Amino acid sequence: xxxxxxxxxxxxxxxxxxxxxxxxxxxxxxxxxxxxxGGLAGVRAAISxxxxxxxVVLADVGHAKRSxxxxxxxDHWHGACTNPCSKVTPEEYTRGCYESMHGYMGAHVxxxxxxxxxxxxxxxxxxxxxxxxxxxxxxxxxxxxxxxKLLFAYDYDNRHILRVWGxxxxxxxxxxxxxxxxxxxxxxxxxxxxxxxxxxxxxxxGATGVNTRTGEFYVFRAKAxxxxxxxxxxxxxxxxxxxxxxxxSDMSSAGVGHAIGWKAGAEFVLMExxxxxxxxxxxxAPYSMGNAGNTYHGVPVIDANGKEVPWVDxxxxxxxxxxxxxxxxxxxxxxxxxxIGISSYLPEYQQNDPVRDLPxxxxxxxxxxxxxxxxxxxxxxxxxxxxxxxxGHEGKTRIPIYDxxxxxxxxxxxxxxxxxxxxxEGYLSSCFWAARANTPPHYRSxxxxxxxxxxxxxxxxxxxxxxxxxxxGGGCHGESHATxxxxxxxxxxxxxxxxxxxxxxxxxxxxxxxxxxxTHQDKDGIGxxxxxxxxxxxxxxxxxxxxxxxxxxxxxRLLGELRQTELASAYSSNPHELGRLLECFSLIxxxxxxxxxxxxxxxxxxxxxxxxxxxxEMDPPEWNKLLxxxxxxxxxxxxxxxxxxxxxxxxxxxxxxxYAAHAGxxxxxxxxxxx
Amino acid sequence: xxxxxxxxPNPPTPNRAVAFDPDACQGCNSCVEVCPTDVLxxxxxxxxxxxxxxxxxxxYCGGCVEECPWPGAISMLHPTSQRISMNWxxxxxQELFRVxxxxxxxxxxxxxxx
Numbered sequence: 129x130x131x132x133x134x135x136x137x138x139x140x141x142x143x144x145x146x147x148x149x150x151x152x153x154x155x156x157x158x159x160x161x162x163x164x165x166g167g168l169a170g171v172r173a174a175i176s177x178x179x180x181x182x183x184v185v186l187a188d189v190g191h192a193k194r195s196x197x198x199x200x201x202x203d204h205w206h207g208a209c210t211n212p213c214s215k216v217t218p219e220e221y222t223r224g225c226y227e228s229m230h231g232y233m234g235a236h237v238x239x240x241x242x243x244x245x246x247x248x249x250x251x252x253x254x255x256x257x258x259x260x261x262x263x264x265x266x267x268x269x270x271x272x273x274x275x276x277k278l279l280f281a282y283d284y285d286n287r288h289i290l291r292v293w294g295x296x297x298x299x300x301x302x303x304x305x306x307x308x309x310x311x312x313x314x315x316x317x318x319x320x321x322x323x324x325x326x327x328x329x330x331x332x333x334g335a336t337g338v339n340t341r342t343g344e345f346y347v348f349r350a351k352a353x354x355x356x357x358x359x360x361x362x363x364x365x366x367x368x369x370x371x372x373x374x375x376x377s378d379m380s381s382a383g384v385g386h387a388i389g390w391k392a393g394a395e396f397v398l399m400e401x402x403x404x405x406x407x408x409x410x411x412x413a414p415y416s417m418g419n420a421g422n423t424y425h426g427v428p429v430i431d432a433n434g435k436e437v438p439w440v441d442x443x444x445x446x447x448x449x450x451x452x453x454x455x456x457x458x459x460x461x462x463x464x465x466x467x468i469g470i471s472s473y474l475p476e477y478q479q480n481d482p483v484r485d486l487p488x489x490x491x492x493x494x495x496x497x498x499x500x501x502x503x504x505x506x507x508x509x510x511x512x513x514x515x516x517x518x519x520g521h522e523g524k525t526r527i528p529i530y531d532x533x534x535x536x537x538x539x540x541x542x543x544x545x546x547x548x549x550x551x552x553e554g555y556l557s558s559c560f561w562a563a564r565a566n567t568p569p570h571y572r573s574x575x576x577x578x579x580x581x582x583x584x585x586x587x588x589x590x591x592x593x594x595x596x597x598x599x600x601g602g603g604c605h606g607e608s609h610a611t612x613x614x615x616x617x618x619x620x621x622x623x624x625x626x627x628x629x630x631x632x633x634x635x636x637x638x639x640x641x642x643x644x645x646x647t648h649q650d651k652d653g654i655g656x657x658x659x660x661x662x663x664x665x666x667x668x669x670x671x672x673x674x675x676x677x678x679x680x681x682x683x684x685r686l687l688g689e690l691r692q693t694e695l696a697s698a699y700s701s702n703p704h705e706l707g708r709l710l711e712c713f714s715l716i717x718x719x720x721x722x723x724x725x726x727x728x729x730x731x732x733x734x735x736x737x738x739x740x741x742x743x744x745e746m747d748p749p750e751w752n753k754l755l756x757x758x759x760x761x762x763x764x765x766x767x768x769x770x771x772x773x774x775x776x777x778x779x780x781x782x783x784x785x786x787y788a789a790h791a792g793x794x795x796x797x798x799x800x801x802x803x
Numbered sequence: 804x805x806x807x808x809x810x811x812p813n814p815p816t817p818n819r820a821v822a823f824d825p826d827a828c829q830g831c832n833s834c835v836e837v838c839p840t841d842v843l844x845x846x847x848x849x850x851x852x853x854x855x856x857x858x859x860x861x862x863y864c865g866g867c868v869e870e871c872p873w874p875g876a877i878s879m880l881h882p883t884s885q886r887i888s889m890n891w892x893x894x895x896x897q898e899l900f901r902v903x904x905x906x907x908x909x910x911x912x913x914x915x916x917x
Contacts (some may be wrong), residue, residue, distance in 0.1 A: 131818065131819045136811060143844070146844050195811055295917075340841065369816040371860070378839055394865045413888070516916035521915065522866075532881070532902060535910050536900070537907050
């Protein structure tokens with residue numbers, strides 16, 4: 129009942145657009161701090177700015193109560209190095225991240241995250257999130273601390289990763305933002321940043337946007353702006369009919385937060401980084417099948433005949449007990465854990481896994497497909513914490529998996545969940561549902577982001593960044609909370625002494641003209657979905673795994689062409705389509721920034737998965753550096769920056785000194801007082 | 804339901820993303836309000852279930868179901884290609900089950916931890 133097809137055939141007429149539409153009507157909203165993006169980072173930024181007593185506006189393209197990659201829940205919290213049970217210091221953790229990424233990691237941001245992650249989580253607890261086993265469901269479990277009732281994940285020795293009951297994390301923080309009277313503007317597709325005098329590179333004084341239900345135009349003026357948006361999941365592939373249910377980022381992942389900063393003249397790093405497509409794509413519904421990755425870490429994988437797949441530590445020594453899968457091996461101080469945006473592990477920090485040559489062992493007949501996971505072989509505590517807590521609370525699991533499977537009769541106490549039956553290379557990664565080898569040979573953006581300093585300030589005056597995707601050194605769920613919270617605080621501090629934001633009338637008028645162009649094109653103009661697919665085609669072909677100077681320049685030419693031809697005459701029939709089409713402009717800007725950054729790096733680089741056919745030598749040492757790029761007066765400029773720029777002039781030489789000088793009014797509890 | 808045959812585009816893929824029970828749904832549009840990607844639109848007729856307009860934009864977060872104040876009014880429906888991939892085997896009997904099967908086993912009513 130009530131899909132569109134059913135409605136029109138029953139009624140014999142088309143339903144009218146349900147919201148009043150007024151294209152071009154201007155709404156002007158003035159604040160001290162504007163937060164763009166209402167996911168975890170955006171809501172946390174808005175809260176921490178509001179806590180400092182300034183006036184805050186939050187603009188979200190969806191609805192901030194549920195939106196964003198973390199809007200669907202969380203089951204574990206990384207980098208809580210200052211929790212009373214942790215045996216890892218922020219310095220050690222930061223060094224682990226930096227070394228694992230061979231220096232291509234904004235370690236200053238990781239340091240900020242690990243200094244504040246636990247306090248950031250304690251705030252959530254104050255607002256109603258369960259972070260302790262208060263009902264004593266896991267009393268006596270080896271992953272539980274009996275005094276604090278905290279539960280640990282992945283590395284039971286070092287206790288810096290916590291299990292949390294976070295299925296409702298987004299409504300919890302949303303409620304706090306409402307309580308602090310943050311002015312939340314939902315359904316706003318932001319289209320540009322406003323700068324002083326309308327000039328590229330000048331101070332940011334707000335933004336423009338379009339409401340995707342009413343079509344009305346919004347002008348936000350603010351003394352400080354925080355970018356807290358997501359990535360660009362739609363940039364390299366666009367087949368939502370097939371992939372949306374398998375994706376870990378939603379349709380609004382269109383790189384808008386990057387694109388508006390690129391147009392405004394902000395400096396970006398590692399936009400040239402790409403990688404093989406993984407989660408966001410052609411796999412199975414996340415967490416819906418037998419696997420032993422992240423949330424399912426440690427679970428016994430058995431073959432069709434009941435034969436169990438052995439586990440090994442980071443140095444390939446066999447692990448003989450289930451408990452050992454959660455312990456450090458010889459030669460390890462601690463494990464970083466899974467899902468923090470660190471892709472290139474050193475074994476010193478790597479987690480335990482099922483044997484890493486599983487495809488070969490299947491091929492040789494050692495194991496028979498299909499695989500299952502057998503939770504009954506785990507202790508009752510381990511089984512319950514895996515299915516009842518982690519699958520019950522992780523993003524996209526409470527309703528999509530826990531509820532769905534329970535209603536369908538699945539019982540972890542007696543049933544074995546089947547793993548995908550797929551090409552053998554898919555079993556290389558224990559996260560079988562991501563079916564990494566089943567993805568077409570597609571590439572994706574590798575997480576280029578705003579270059580930020582120790583205040584999480586970008587290169588533009590008045591513009592800050594915080595979130596997993598937009599900030600250099602960001603990560604996953606907890607990292608988004610922590611960076612958003614920090615950036616909001618620093619933006620509020622800046623806004624307190626900043627002058628009034630004077631927007632440029634000409635810039636506003638020209639943006640208002642631009643954004644509505646598609647609403648008065650011929651009704652037979654091409655729609656946003658076809659345009660989006662064309663953009664993805666260009667990115668796959670001209671900015672995929674293998675690049676050279678000429679193909680990159682051809683790619684740039686095609687993106688520019690597309691903007692002036694099919695996209696310029698594209699038609700949108702309602703405000704929803706208008707928003708999606710405007711996001712296509714952002715995708716093109718994002719793609720151009722990637723290609724220009726790729727042109728600037730004239731050397732192949734294994735950590736960045738960057739392959740220049742015209743510079744085939746891998747990792748020449750003289751190119752072991754960052755190459756930030758920006759646009760000034762329409763021209764692209766790049767410069768060189770050492771990998772550890774955040775510990776060089778004008779910054780202090782240690783993490784601690786810099787943090788102390790920039791953390792501002794942080795209310796950190798510190799390890800001693802947090803019990 | 805009219806018997807007329809209309810010119811309509813092919814059914815979308817996936818078809819619906821969520822299913823409404825018109826008896827339980829009161830048409831309050833709480834789900835419409837919070838959907839991150841605006842998959843759902845209010846029904847032009849008051850108190851009727853929302854219209855699923857953009858099912859291919861659903862990323863299956865389940866937020867609409869969590870938001871619904873009317874038990875059973877809305878349920879999430881993975882695409883068929885995903886449902887047939889959700890298989891399990893009962894250890895004691897070796898029986899095979901899947902999400903969406905005919906004659907499913909008894910529902911497991913154990914609530915999640917917390």
